[in-house]
Amino acid sequence: MSNRPKEKRAVRKPTLNGVPGDYILPVAIRDSCGLNLLTLNAREWPSVEKLVDAYFQDANVWSSSHSELHKQLLDGFACLDHTSVRPCVKSFARQVRLYLQAPCIVDALKKYYHFKERIATQRQHALLAEIEGDITGAALSQRGAKRLLEEDNNQATSSSTRQRVLLSIRTDTPDVSELSGDSGQNDALDGSNQYEEPLLDLDEPANISPSVKKSQYSFVSNGKRFDYHTPSRNLVSPKKPVLSQTDHRSLSDLFEIRLSSGTQGSCSHDTESLYEQYQDQQHANSCLKTHTGAISFLTTALDPDNFLDTSKLWALPGQGKFIDMMRHILTDYYQTCRRASPLDLNQERTFFCECVVPIFRNFGVLIGDISGSWCEKQLLETKRVWLPLKDFRVTGITRKLHDGILSNKAETIAIILESSGSEHSTAHIIDDTYKQLKSTSDFYKYLISKYTMGSLQTLMAIKIPCVTIISNCLTLCLTTIHNEHKWKYVEVRSCVIPTNTKERKAWIKAFEFLACLEDVVNLSLKSIEQLENESLGYTTLDSNEILVKDYLM
Incomplete structure (x- = not known):
């Protein structure tokens, strides 16, 4: 008989087997199984590093041993067998549980746990010392x-x-x-x-x-x-785009960022003033008020005597393309209210297809020159701006796909839509915020490279919009040029898309959102046309005008 030592069998990593990679356990299930730390996407469940990072995230107290965390995970995954989650999720959870019991995985968990524990302890000591000294x-x-x-x-x-x-x-x-x-x-x-x-x-x-x-x-x-x-401070909607303070610091050399989830100290005074101006305009419904009769039409349409009556909706007084768009959108909303079962906002794709796509399809008709492409689409033109940095090799250029893109035939304007799913998927939301920063700034860079002989003043009037969808909340952000070194990314509007009769009053902010987006797109299209005329020589620039190439090249 051979005396050779037995070879160690490799530990097989669990496979999703039908579970969506971005699946997240519902809050109620996590609570019942003691898996509150498991806010990760399903594809990250087998990752020791991700699990330990989630445990120590913002923790002020922790166990001195990894064993407690390990037991909590094993018990929690075992508990999922007795819940209402889908069979494929239960099967995957069983695989993950077996995987986490493998000796080499337990050892990896132990080592990484103590590594993170040392970091957390050092951080706590530093904080205590700083405050105590102060x-x-x-x-x-x-x-x-x-x-x-x-x-x-x-x-x-x-x-x-x-x-x-x-x-x-x-x-x-x-x-x-x-x-x-x-x-x-x-x-x-x-x-x-x-x-x-x-x-x-x-x-x-x-x-x-x-x-x-x-x-x-x-x-x-x-x-x-x-x-x-306390009642004050940290008053942030959970359905908004977010970046951690570490993200803000990392991006500060490249972006001026102001989101409602951020703080005044994370941007310059000028950017903060611009953000506050946008918020005041949103509160006053200033863009919607520029459409004569729009608010009166909406109030009448949502009145109990007319509500959910499509024939009355189309007979109400009101003229103009914007009010016509409102009729189409409200007709779809009436149909949503009549669903046999209420719309489940946890089903990200269902809400996106049934509610978001019809709204922006009708918005494209309002503008007249833009249309949408949906589900995993990319802007081909933006890839070209990276060619000089890659020595004109296509390989290595990162490829970002989006849930929706509205653009014109010439691809000189784009509205980029990204659905981040549930409000509980913080990692997904942060990733999508990074994606929107990249895609909007890349598209702006494409416009810069296309119109180098135009006026800098005309170029800087262009705003590239993007929309982030989290649960049933839409947030509009604009990317502009801050200076030759930095972009500016500011939250402009946000709204909830009603999906039932109780939420119908929220439509006024949804139509204010669309009215603001209409203004942004129309003004940007006008500036792009002017920039094109300047670059081609149809419009003569004054001698004191600064050209795009002189400032940005």
């Missing part, structure tokens, strides 16, 4: 040195005998400068100078420094953690 003077004068705890993070474990322990307090103070060092260790910080205060004894709860405003608290009671917010 508030020492105020603390000594008001409470005395006895109110300060030691810097060592081990104090957290020794305080477990207390009935309630304040684990962390996020603070906003203008006097604290941002921590230096590796940005990857400072993900918990945001651009508005938010930090964590040292652990405090709550026997005598008090604010040891009046200059520090607390906005978030975390408590532990009977081994369970509870997080609380």
Whole structure:
């Protein structure tokens, strides 16, 4: 008999087998199975790194061993067998559970867990040291040195005998400068100078420094953690495009970005003023009001005496292309309200096809010169702007596909649509925000290369729009030129697309959204036509006009 040692069998990675790669467990299922950390796409479930990263994301307290996380995952995946998820999901979860029990995978989980634990501990120590140093003077004068705890993070474990322990307090103070060092260790910080205060004894709860405003608290009671917010700060819709503060810092050399999910400190004063102007206009429905009779028509159409009556809708007074578009869109909405079963917003493609596509198809008819292509489409012209950087080799040029693109025949204007699915898929939303930044700036670069002999002033009047769809919320952002080194990307409008009778009042913001987009497209098309005439010499430019080539080439 051979004495050769047995070869180790390779661990087979689970296969999706019919489960969509971007599938995410519903919140109710995650809660019932104790898998709250599993906000990942299904394709990422077998990834040890992704699972551990999700566990430590924004964590203020964690287990000293990987075993607790490992047991939580195994128990959670086993629990899925007794839920209402699809059979293919149950089968995939069983594969993942077996995969995570393989000794080499357990070892990889253990090593990566302790690696992330060290980073998290270092980050916590740095935060504690920063805040403790900043508030020492105020603390000594008001409470005395006895109110300060030691810097060592081990104090957290020794305080477990207390009935309630304040684990962390996020603070906003203008006097604290941002921590230096590796940005990857400072993900918990945001651009508005938010930090964590040292652990405090709550026997005598008090604010040891009046200059520090607390906005978030975390408590532990009977081994369970509870997080609380104050009424102010962090008022962000979960259905909007997002970027982390690390993303903002990484992109700051290339983009001026202002999203409603961001902060004022993440952009310049001019960009902030522009964003606030857009928000004021949205609140006032300023674009919709330019269409005579549109608001009156909508109010009458949604009145209980007329609602869901298509014959009355088409008999209502009101003229013009915009009101005609409103009639078509509301007719589709009436049909949605009459569905045998309510529209499930968790079914991303169903909502996109039944609600989003008809709206933008009718919008294209309103403009008259644009039409849509749907589902995994790309703008071919934008690939060409990368050829000089790739030494004119097509290989290596990244290829981004979109859920929808509206453009004219000449491809001199484009509206890029990207559906990010559920509001709970944060990683997907961030990826799509990156994709929109790339695609809109690439398309703008294509226009720059096409009209180099035109006026810079005319070029900078062009705005490239993109629409992000998260659940039933649409967000419109515009990409423009900030200066020769940076683009500007600003949120302009947002709205909810009603899918039932209870939401019908939300249509006023949806039509304000479309009226604003109409203005953007028409003004950009007008500027592009003027730019073309300038580049071809049909329009003579003044001698003091700056040419595109002189500023950007």
